[in-house]
Amino acid sequence: MTGAVTPTTSRRGFLKAGLATGGALAAGGAAAQEPDPLITEVQPWAQGFGEGVDATPYGLPIDYESDVVRRNVEWLTADVISSINFTPIHALDGTITPQGCAFERHHSGAIDLPKEDYRLMINGLVHTPLVFTYWDLERFPRENHVYFCECAANTGMEWAGAQLNGAQFTHGMIHNMEYTGVPLRTLLNEAGIRTEGKWIFVEGADASSNGRSIPLDKALDDCLVAFKANGEALRKEHGYPVRLVVPGWEGNLWVKWLRRIEVTDGPVESREETSKYTDTLANGVSRKWTWVMDAKSVVTSPSPQSPITHGPGPLVITGLAWSGRGAIQRVDVSIDGGKSWQVARLAQPGQPMALTRFYLDIEWDGSEMLLQSRAMDSTGYVQPTKNELREIRGLNSVYHNNCIQTWWVKANGEAENVEVS
């Protein structure tokens, strides 16, 4: 037999089994009662062949990981064409999000646009309106940068209370990739900005266009016209062949299938920057131009979709932190609902406007915990509680909810999304 080993149990099945036998497995390092047949008996993978090199020209994760996928919440939107799904952050580690499970947000579906048919226009208040092909873009000097892209609505369903039971759903409108592309300023320089130019308006090639206005200062600072992510071409659902990268600012500005950049003397006030992506305060007045993403963090494991399966003893608490204003400087973790805090270990020093992985390695005594994380960025901004945000913004601002999240981890290892006093 040369075929691959057939999975005998799903990951979820394993999790359930682990939960059920948590007590038996609790005594780490205890002597085995019986020899382990996985060791004493010759297993098929130790005897026959595995797959040859040509079996999988482009690989997907092994079947056992089939539950680590994007998911949507059907009741959120009217239709999957103009909708959003969520990155399975509860099951990932490190900081780079694989493209295949990175969240998607489309306003008119993910379109199929070949490189050959791709055109990028720069017009408006420029000296020479220009048209670039995809291949033109590859001839400009390019850069590599790692940035997070977070939808402004991430955690937006949690304003009124603990609602969705899983880090994927509460915090999964985010991904973090290494982008390769041309600085936007290089392309604008090629067309030549006229002195009256103060803003740009960017739009996509899809039916929605998702046009957004961006101040020229930001456009000339760090925006990237990207065509690669994590080393390979952008996926269709992330804007193949070209998307805009707007570091630290809300994901809606990261226009996919980027087809036009217009230099203007003012904001266009498009649908996506007036009727949407504006934040209504308790008095009915709405904030607009709330582009920057505030510092935020979340424990990704343990969490409702990633329960503790091993009983008391050594436990790795881990999560993600990020800020649109700079680099993550520190992350604190509380296991008692915010009464006391410990400084977590950062896997790497924080990078500006990129995800930072944190760990807190503890000896869990098996009692319930109220797990929280709190990010601090390089500006000194400390992630606030939900109640602190509510006092300023009320319950209806929808977007930009960067509050401290609480998971109630029970003695059996299961976790639940809760709010605490």
Place this chain on the structure above:
Amino acid sequence: MSRFRDLAIGTVLAVTLGAGPALAERLGLGRPALPEEIAAWDVKAMPDGRGLPVGSGTVADGEDLFSFHCAVCHGEFAEGVDNWPQLAGGEGTLGDADPVKTVGSYWPYLSTVWNYIYRSMPFGGAQVLEPDEVYAIVAYILYSNFLVDDDFELSNENFLDVQMPNADGFIPDDRDEVELPLFVREPCMTDCKDSVEITMRATILNVTPDM
């Protein structure tokens, strides 16, 4: 194409961008956009009406067009179907527990309505409407919000005469002034609160998808 497309322009550029980030000289990549190409893709109007094409449409014509192109999602009276956007009503609700955000109650600029319909609607069949048809549909949406009379005709000439009720309902992002002074702080590490109680649980709501 020459390396320096236009020497005179290059001189202006150096002055314009001198204070900005260091910019390399131009590479001469791409080609000039033709007027026909710009006209085809740059179809947006600015809030002050610049960019609106010449044209007009009546509420009566808009009612028929809306019924044909829009009502399947937005309802015959722009009241919204199921989870699809409601375009009319909601006046005075923005400060309520459940604000109803529509063109009439929320949208600050009429140009936004024009742009979105002309460029992106109808859903699944975008860019099929002629300017006169868009004027008519916009007129009907205004009528549905009781912002114009049933004999109203919207045109590029009277476009800016329409008063949007929530035009003054927006403020620029003030987080730097309002929130940073509160949240740039030394965090508490011990004895941060006396007691902690669970005040809300997600499983009680039970709205999480099955996995």
